[in-house]
Amino acid sequence: MPRVPIEITSPVEYLSILKEDGTLDKALEPEIPEDLLLRLYRTMVLGRLLDERMLQLQRQGRIGTFAPIKGQEAAQLGAVAALDPGDWVVPCFRETAAQLWRGTPMENILLYFGGYEEGGRIPDDQKTLPVAIPVASQLLHAVGLGWAARYRKTGEVAMTFFGDGATSEGDFHEALNCAAVFQTPTVFVCQNNQWAISVPLSRQTRSKTLAQKAVAYEMPGIRVDGNDVLAVYAAAREAVERARAGEGPTFLECVTYRLAMHTTADDPTKYRSEEEVALWAQKDPIPRFQKYLLEKGILTQEKVEENAAWAGEAIGKAVDRYEAMRGELGDPLEMFEHHFETLPPTLQEQREELKRTLEAERMESHDA
């Protein structure tokens, strides 16, 4: 008898609590204190508005390219809200909302995307790592942090974020394998936004879900509606509790959608249809959550407006602070430092080009 059927011990479940049309599965509704619900709502709105403002700043040449989060606010915030401030967050490059929740100053986010290394500096009291550009590299860092926490018995949990595309990387495999072998307190949050730049999920992998990839490591994997902040929070809380209790890592797949471009240097109309975007726009996490809070009486129309005004003002002030810091720091040329003792010719050229461009822009704005 050559074949032995394998019993797979990590079944994959799907969780959705607050539906697209606002209907609620009462039985599954997590118990979340009012102030936490309000904070979630406020940060979602702040994240959305900051994203919009950053797009303007980029188009005006006031910051460099960045990765918009529009549509993914619930996936990020539902996950980080389950953490304690003493836990680690290890982001990739599309986690502005998560960074805001964790207290990364808005001006740091702007500085980073403005080309200033200073924006990536972790404030002393913070445990949120800077942006990681090499896809999937950060997963290994989160395993290391989790492993250290386990070794030192600090009770800390490390949560890391990555996209659907990242699951095809070797680093993903090595990170999940090590986390499962060493039972590190790591929570792997995959924001499956359906696209890796122009590569659709169907070309990324043949598996029906990304959550099932956890099976390869004997790790629990769960798939949630990533535009349903209640579902993300409920699943993340379970994962964080397991990690803290010494029960090892979890893989959390949040099914969501990137409503905007991959980065400001991308034109998504080249590879996806308007119909697809429109379909997902109806699943927008913010109106759904707002309706839920209004119905619960936690939010009022008046508070909605107050909050939008507050967010707009906070962003305006942060932009002012960013501009003032830029003035002090000068042109962002330090990005060329600290890598080579002598800059190679190609980088020297790039440095000169950037310098010339920035000077020309200054002249232009002066003329105007």
Place this chain on the structure above:
Amino acid sequence: MSLTEDKLIQMYTTMVRIREFETKVEEFFAAGKIPGFVHLYIGEEAVATGTCAVLTDKDYITSTHRGHGHLIAKGGDLKRMMAELFGKKTGYCKGKGGSMHIADVDLGILGANGIVGGGGPIANGAALAAQYRGTDQVAVCFFGDGASNQGTTQEAMNLASAWKLPVVFVNENNGYGISCPTCKSMAVADIADRAAAYDMPGVVVDGNDVVAVYEAVAEAVDRARRGDGPSLIECKTYRWRGHFEGDACTYRDEAEVQSWMAKDPIKRLREKLLEQGILTEDKDREIRDAIARELEAAVAFAEESPLPAPEEVLEDVYA
């Protein structure tokens, strides 16, 4: 699936050829005639044999650092292999590559590989070429339990599945990556489970049963040739020798080794064939004598061949 008597005898012969070749290597390595590192395949013969018996010369394989068995099963020339191990100019790599660089592209042997997990992407490349050209060739990737934890392996399995490439991933789970037992390098009990991550079929087979290996691989190869994509086959087996020749094996106990030696794949097939009357003691002696002569000739060829000249050392390194 019923195997013809000829096929069974052929597989038996191949297993014995591998065992005897490796035994010679063991002997000459100990005598100081083989430089560098050698990783022997003794105990795992059924995996390479059962797998390659399904393939034709047109199909591809990628091998590993423990590659002699794969090469022999795919038809590699014993003389040129032995000469290569001896570091002689008549060897597969003109004596400059050694055990871990032997390749024979005409036979579809895309090379032994010193990089653990290096074979998957190469097998995918060969399979993509076959798919693109519309041939019915398949590529088999042999890899170890240790290699299954490498990022390259997961990238290869994911891509092969996403693109429905005609690849068969044949895992040789011999329980260890050097001194590291699988229970310390992965949390899953069966590497075949990993197929679930890529929505491809995954099966576990007794890697010491050459017929079981043959049958599982035959099904996977059919699937690949039909254009239905890759499969993962985990063959549970064991290496009798140390990780490399000279390994003191302090990490495993003798009882474990003995229990696996009792499951000797060659002995098992021999007994089965004798019982069924497919093999006789006379015929067995004939097979073994012929192999002994083949090996004597290979060793003589290696010993008598010249060493490469020192000034040739940098030739053939870059295209």
